[in-house]
Every structure is written in C-alpha cells, then in structure tokens.
Amino acid sequence: MKQRLRCDETPAWTQLLSHFDQHGRHFDVRADFERDPDRFSRFSQSAPHVFADLSKNRIDAQAEALLMQLARETGLEAHRDAMLAGEPVNSTEGRAVMHHLLRNQPCSDGQGGSLPVFRGAVADAAMPDVNATLRDMLTFAERVRADAQITDIVNIGIGGSDLGPQMAVVALQAHALPGKRFHFVSNVDGDELGEVLEQIKPAHTLFLVASKTFTTRETMTNAHSARRWFLEQGGADLARHFVALTTNLEAAQAFGIRTTFGFRDWVGGRYSMWSAIGLPLAIAIGAEGFRALLGGAHAMDLHFAHTPLERNLPVRLGLLDVWYRNFHGFASRSVAPYHHGLRRLPAYLQQLEMESNGKRVDLQGRALGYSTSPVVWGEPGTNGQHAFFQMIHQGTDIVPVEFIAVREPAHDLPGHHAQLVANALAQAQALLQGRSDAGGHRHFPGNRPSTFFVLERMDPTTLGALVALYEHRVFVSGSVWGINSFDQWGVELGKQLAQDIQPRLATGDVRGLDASTAGLLRQFRPRF
Numbered sequence: 456m457k458q459r460l461r462c463d464e465t466p467a468w469t470q471l472l473s474h475f476d477q478h479g480r481h482f483d484v485r486a487d488f489e490r491d492p493d494r495f496s497r498f499s500q501s502a503p504h505v506f507a508d509l510s511k512n513r514i515d516a517q518a519e520a521l522l523m524q525l526a527r528e529t530g531l532e533a534h535r536d537a538m539l540a541g542e543p544v545n546s547t548e549g550r551a552v553m554h555h556l557l558r559n560q561p562c563s564d565g566q567g568g569s570l571p572v573f574r575g576a577v578a579d580a581a582m583p584d585v586n587a588t589l590r591d592m593l594t595f596a597e598r599v600r601a602d603a604q605i606t607d608i609v610n611i612g613i614g615g616s617d618l619g620p621q622m623a624v625v626a627l628q629a630h631a632l633p634g635k636r637f638h639f640v641s642n643v644d645g646d647e648l649g650e651v652l653e654q655i656k657p658a659h660t661l662f663l664v665a666s667k668t669f670t671t672r673e674t675m676t677n678a679h680s681a682r683r684w685f686l687e688q689g690g691a692d693l694a695r696h697f698v699a700l701t702t703n704l705e706a707a708q709a710f711g712i713r714t715t716f717g718f719r720d721w722v723g724g725r726y727s728m729w730s731a732i733g734l735p736l737a738i739a740i741g742a743e744g745f746r747a748l749l750g751g752a753h754a755m756d757l758h759f760a761h762t763p764l765e766r767n768l769p770v771r772l773g774l775l776d777v778w779y780r781n782f783h784g785f786a787s788r789s790v791a792p793y794h795h796g797l798r799r800l801p802a803y804l805q806q807l808e809m810e811s812n813g814k815r816v817d818l819q820g821r822a823l824g825y826s827t828s829p830v831v832w833g834e835p836g837t838n839g840q841h842a843f844f845q846m847i848h849q850g851t852d853i854v855p856v857e858f859i860a861v862r863e864p865a866h867d868l869p870g871h872h873a874q875l876v877a878n879a880l881a882q883a884q885a886l887l888q889g890r891s892d893a894g895g896h897r898h899f900p901g902n903r904p905s906t907f908f909v910l911e912r913m914d915p916t917t918l919g920a921l922v923a924l925y926e927h928r929v930f931v932s933g934s935v936w937g938i939n940s941f942d943q944w945g946v947e948l949g950k951q952l953a954q955d956i957q958p959r960l961a962t963g964d965v966r967g968l969d970a971s972t973a974g975l976l977r978q979f980r981p982r983f
C-alpha cells in the first residue's frame with residue numbers, strides 16, 4: 456500500500472476544525488431536532504442484525520460529510536481493502552490481519568438468501584486450513600457436549616484468550632447446554648484458580664489452555680498449577696483432560712498436551728474469539744450455534760466491505776469517535792448494555808479498543824499531534840444509573856454513552872423487560888433533553904450525547920454481528936489516525952520488569968531500582 460496522508464495533514468481536517476469552531480462547539484442536538492424533521496432517519500440506520508440510532512449525538516450533516524471526506528482523504532477504503540485482501544497491514548509485526556477469514560462461511564442472510572464469501576488468492580489459500588480446523592474443533596466440541604462425564608470446562612487464558620470467549624459464553628447463557636459449568640481463569644492471582652479448583656473434580660474436568668503464543672507467564676503459571684493439582688488429586692489420563700488452543704503447537708506438546716487446535720499468526724489475540732480460542736463457546740452453544748455466530752459476524756464483514764461509507768455503520772461509528780476525540784475533546788466513552796448477558800462486554804471492549812488504538816505514534820513511528828483511543832468503560836444498566844450516571848448527567852465532563860438493548864428478552868418474568876427498556880430509553884432521553892425548570896442542584900444541562908443500539912434478541916448470530924461491528928469500528932478510527940491497531944508493544948515493558956523484580960522479592964536486592972519501587976519492594980520483605 457502506498458503511504459497514506461496523515462489525518463491532520465488533510466484538507467478535510469482543516470475544514471473540520473473550522474466547522475467545529477463555527478457550528479460544532481456549541482451545537483445543540485435539541486435545536487437540530489427542531490430544525491430538521493428528518494434528523495432521526497438521517498442519523499439512524501440498520502446494519503445486519505443491529506439497528507443504531509446515532510441521532511442524539513452532537514453531529515450535523517455537514518460534520519458527517521466532512522468526516523466522510525476525511526476518511527477518503529486518509530485512504531480508509533484502500534486500507535480496509537488491503538486488510539481484507541490479506542496484505543501485511545500489521546506492519547510493525549509484519550503480519551496480515553485476517554480474522555474475517557475465520558468467519559468466511561457461506562451462510563443465510565436471514566431472509567432465505569445465501570451470503571457471498573470473500574474470494575481472492577490469499578483467502579483461497581487459507582480457507583482449506585481454516586475450514587479443517589473449524590470442522591475438527593466443532594466435532595470435538597460436540598464430543599465434549601455429549602460426554603456426560605465432563606461437567607466442568609476450565610478455560611485458562613488471559614487477554615484475548617479469555618475476554619472474548621468469556622464474554623460470549625456469559626452473553627449466550629440462554630443458548631448453552633445445561634449440565635456443564637464454564638470457568639474462566641485468567642489472573643495469576645492464585646485466588647482465582649484456587650476458587651475454581653475447589654469446585655471441580657479431575658475426572659469431570661476439561662482444562663483448555665488458551666494462549667496464542669503459549670508463553671504468556673500468567674497462563675503458563677496457571678496451567679502448570681492446574682496440571683500439578685490434577686495429578687496430585689489422582690487425575691488420570693492427562694491427555695484426555697487437557698487441551699491447548701494455540702498457534703504454538705510445539706510448546707503445547709512440550710507441556711504434555713496431545714489435543715491441540717491451532718490458528719495462524721494473522722489472528723490477533725483480541726480478534727481471536729472466532730478461532731480455536733472460541734472452543735469454550737463452541738462447547739457451550741454447539742456447532743450450529745458457533746456457526747451462527749460466525750454467520751452474524753460474516754454478514755457484518757460484508758456490510759463493512761461493500762456498503763458505501765455514508766451508510767456503512769462501522770464507518771459512521773468510527774468517524775463519530777474521531778469527531779468526539781479530536782474535535783470535541785471527549786476523553787472517554789461509556790458502554791451501557793441494558794442486557795444482563797452483556798455484562799462482560801465493557802471489559803471485552805476495553806481490550807479491543809484500548810489495546811488496538813491506545814497508540815502515540817503513526818505507522819512510521821512519528822509522534823502524533825492528536826489524541827487517539829478514548830477510555831472505554833461501563834457497566835450494565837440499570838445498575839450504572841445508581842452509580843456513575845450522576846456524573847454523566849450533571850458532571851463537568853461530557854461522556855458519550857452507548858446504550859444497547861434487545862427487543863426480545865430470554866426470560867418470561869412479567870414486567871421486567873418493559874421496565875428495563877423504559878429505563879434505557881429514559882436515560883438517553885434525559886441526557887438529551889436535560890431539565891431546566893429547576894435551578895441549581897436540580898438543573899440538568901441536557902444535550903449530552905448518546906448512541907442507541909437495538910438488537911432483535913441475544914442469540915449467536917446477533918452477538919457475532921455486534922462484535923464484528925465493534926471490531927470494524929475500531930479499525931476505522933485507527934485507520935484515520937494512521938496508527939497500527941494490530942500491535943500491542945505497550946504491554947511489553949511491564950512484563951519484562953516483572954521478570955526482573957520477581958527474583959528481587961526473594962533476595963531483597965534493590966540495586967538500580969528507583970526509590971519508590973525499592974521502598975515498595977521492601978514492604979513485601981521478608982514475605983518472599
């Protein structure tokens with residue numbers, strides 16, 4: 456790909472700055488609703504399995520048109536197509552980014568038609584392997600589902616080898632096979648593994664050691680402790696009870712694992728729930744459910760690949776993120792799923808967005824003169840309303856909120872769902888309208904932005920589409936910012952220093968440490 460123009464060097468950026476000064480800074484969404492009877496339809500749209508209302512955001516048609524121009528001037532379309540074609544867009548690691556191939560399956564569009572697949576030399580070369588692994592993994596998942604001896608599945612992994620499958624297993628609980636319990640152990644804090652080990656029996660447990668690299672220290676420590684526990688508890692047939700999900704098949708074999716499901720280095724950790732890393736989910740919801748998840752994501756991939764930018768939902772969302780971060784200066788975004796099943800979604804999105812776009816240099820390594828990833832945070836509604844929503848309504852900072860609600864609940868308890876949905880709608884309304892009939896402490900300024908996603912129901916297809924929507928949206932803002940959304944060098948330094956510090960805890964050697972770290976280390980002596 457030829458070198459792309461940096462966003463702050465484009466004509467659109469300059470025009471956006473002046474549009475923001477003239478119209479954006481004091482833009483009142485309420486006034487625009489008065490002026491423009493079509494505002495709701497202009498700023499809302501359907502994408503596969505997701506309806507999105509963006510109309511309560513502080514954006515007008517002119518700003519959105521300029522953002523589209525910005526996308527074109529920074530080469531977003533060419534960049535997207537390069538990624539989809541398998542070019543090495545993860546340039547700092549020299550890798551392609553092709554998680555979309557993992558869901559490159561012909562599938563139904565929900566209206567009786569069949570969705571096309573991505574074709575091309577790279578896809579054609581990769582697909583036989585992708586399909587074979589998927590088939591093997593789903594066959595294995597079905598075997599575990601049918602095995603009444605196995606009652607507990609323990610996933611040992613961290614970051615992308617934990618958050619995606621965990622979030623999805625929790626979200627799709629209503630679709631999960633009864634009689635199997637799922638545990639996720641990520642932290643090296645022994646309390647987490649210890650708590651799980653107290654609940655399980657070796658003969659009835661399947662351990663999944665999930666690690667792309669099979670070198671991550673937390674995961675390896677937990678895996679070794681689990682193996683030791685298994686043997687000490689009289690567990691027999693380690694090969695039956697331990698499975699590895701990894702790109703590093705050799706290391707898994709050296710650990711003593713015989714059953715391994717692999718994937719390629721073109722699947723980033725935080726983009727890996729569609730790969731073998733999704734095995735716990737496949738066990739929970741079965742082969743058909745997992746294929747439906749892939750199908751939903753694939754439908755969103757096709758929408759992202761082929762819909763003109765102006766009606767392309769990930770593009771509109773990603774550009775809104777740029778507008779908020781670089782022009783309005785909003786530093787964070789809150790995610791409020793009004794669905795109990797999505798309670799792990801904010802944690803999942805934190806890694807997806809902040810590990811992808813928390814970067815301070817461009818693709819050439821030059822420092823940026825503008826902000827990148829916002830802080831992404833949140834809790835399910837209605838709980839958040841009784842905690843931090845005070846700050847969102849009346850605090851000094853503007854925090855755009857993302858509401859997510861489903862039309863059909865999975866339970867049949869009377870009254871609950873209407874109350875839940877009413878609260879989500881009311882919060883978005885209150886943020887927009889505010890309240891000026893009372894002064895002082897009771898005044899709500901209003902004009903506080905939000906986006907509202909409506910999902911038909913929480914099922915594998917919908918979840919797949921929703922997650923793919925977020926993946927592509929993160930790609931869009933990262934692409935406009937000219938950063939590499941697919942590396943994560945920022946996690947390395949702490950890992951290295953921990954290796955230096957750990958032996959010092961035993962010896963008490965503080966030579967070369969700064970005074971604070973030395974002082975803190977002494978606080979832990981003579982414990983080690």
Ligand code: F6P
Binds near residue numbers: 614667668946
């Ligand atoms: O924290 C960095 C990171 O590399 C994440 O990107 C990744 O998801 C996680 O660690 C786990 O890595 P692995 O799957 O290789 O154990």
